[in-house]
Amino acid sequence: MSISTSKAKALLKRITGLRILVIGDLMLDEFLWGKVTRISPEAPVPIVNVTGESYYPGGAANVARNLKEFTAHVSIMGLAGKDAAGELLLGLLAEAGIDTAGVQCDPALETIRKTRVIARNQQVVRVDREQKPAMTGAQTARAIEQLDGMLPSVDAIVVADYGKGFLTQPLADHLCRIARESGKILTVDPHPHTSLSWAGVTAVKPNRMEAFIAAGLPPAEPVTPVLDDLALLEAGRRLRQRWQAQNLLITLGEHGMLLFEGDAPASHTPTRAKDVFDVSGAGDTAIAVLTLSLAAGATAAEAAELANRASGIAVGKLGTATVTAAELQASFRSP
Numbered sequence: 144m145s146i147s148t149s150k151a152k153a154l155l156k157r158i159t160g161l162r163i164l165v166i167g168d169l170m171l172d173e174f175l176w177g178k179v180t181r182i183s184p185e186a187p188v189p190i191v192n193v194t195g196e197s198y199y200p201g202g203a204a205n206v207a208r209n210l211k212e213f214t215a216h217v218s219i220m221g222l223a224g225k226d227a228a229g230e231l232l233l234g235l236l237a238e239a240g241i242d243t244a245g246v247q248c249d250p251a252l253e254t255i256r257k258t259r260v261i262a263r264n265q266q267v268v269r270v271d272r273e274q275k276p277a278m279t280g281a282q283t284a285r286a287i288e289q290l291d292g293m294l295p296s297v298d299a300i301v302v303a304d305y306g307k308g309f310l311t312q313p314l315a316d317h318l319c320r321i322a323r324e325s326g327k328i329l330t331v332d333p334h335p336h337t338s339l340s341w342a343g344v345t346a347v348k349p350n351r352m353e354a355f356i357a358a359g360l361p362p363a364e365p366v367t368p369v370l371d372d373l374a375l376l377e378a379g380r381r382l383r384q385r386w387q388a389q390n391l392l393i394t395l396g397e398h399g400m401l402l403f404e405g406d407a408p409a410s411h412t413p414t415r416a417k418d419v420f421d422v423s424g425a426g427d428t429a430i431a432v433l434t435l436s437l438a439a440g441a442t443a444a445e446a447a448e449l450a451n452r453a454s455g456i457a458v459g460k461l462g463t464a465t466v467t468a469a470e471l472q473a474s475f476r477s478p
Contacts, residue, residue: 146445148475154449155213155468157439162216164293166286166318167203167303167310167332169221169246170255170273171232174199179262191262200235201257203303205465206332207241209431210301212467218297220245220289222252222276222309229254245289252276255307276308287317294321299328299438301430302341306334315339328438331388332430333357345437346390346446347382348430354378354393357385369398369411379403390443392450394429400451404443412451428457428466 177191200208207219219241223229225248232254236243255273259266286309300322304310319342322329329344335356341347355362355374358381363374370376375393383391383403391403399413432453436446452474456466 146441146448150445151449151475152472154436154439154441154445155472158213158435158468159215161214161299161435161438162218162297163210163214163434163438164218164220164245164297164300165203165207165210165303166220166245166290166300167206168255168305168307169204169219169223169232169309170201170257170305170307171228171235172199172201172205173197173256173258175258175260177260177262179267189262189267191260191267198231198235200232200239200241202255202305202307204232204236204241205427206301206303206431207236208239209428209465210435211239211241212465213432213435215240218242218245218293220286220293222247222249222278222282224248224252224254225250226252226254228256228272245286245293247282247285249276249282273307278308278311278314283311283314286314290314290318291321294325294327297327299330299434301434302329302331302333302344303427303430304332304334304337304339306337310337310339312339315341319343328434330430330434330437332426340386342387344386344388346392346433346443347386347388348392348394348426348433348450349382350394350426351375351396354382358382365395365398367398369395369401370409375401376409379409392429392433392443392447394426394454400429400447400454402443402447410444412448414451414455425454425457428464429454432466432471 174197175193176195177193179189183190207217210217253274258270260268330346331341332348335353355378358378366372393401402410429450433446433450436449453466
């Protein structure tokens, strides 16, 4: 896969006017930054002296945050609690200029919060606070009603399924149908354990582990060259049959990405990462840039290359980082 510098520049310019809707599971990412100077006398674990705290929109909200770096027109649909974490999350989204009119707030729900403790640029531990919501019929009906109202004003839709309960098959079926009927770009970052059907979407983007799980195959060690990885190719074949998506893009970490475009043979693009500090949110960056590129008129191969470059930049940053359009464009000038 390759894309010229001039084509990338034209696509990035076109992207700025796109209107994107993100649908999925909302979370709050909390980072506690500190130093480790000794081991606890109570247990063989490090004592972290906290020197700072930071909060970011997480899950599907992080996909929206990534999109906002490229276009001003981003809206989000999901579910949050009426608690301190939910208020903070909605405040962060509003501060970023992301439209939250599609977010339903449930007073009985605890907003999902993931706390990462970082010391010396290394994650020491992650603490999750989550209560998976059981979507009621009324909440699903409300989401479908909101979706119908928002559809005419968006150019593309991204689904970020973290398996936390917001996405249901009735909602998925409705979404696939109206996107197909309206000719909208619809991409999905799937969760392998939800078994939701996404028939006919524009693109589905699992990572390697998710691809094997979703395909019902045992995980296999990576093989290089990637196009000789028969187990991975079999997983891709099964997922193409299962999802019937126009495109399937499997992200492979340090091995880049593998694209199945229509019925064509798989094609591979190597990683663009120079340094890897933190993989948190790299998949969110990939699905955001993939969707924007497709909506801007890129071919699947061009969109995959842009997503690959953006992911390579994201993993070189600490925390749930985003990538800017300027950084992505600069990557075409780098050796």
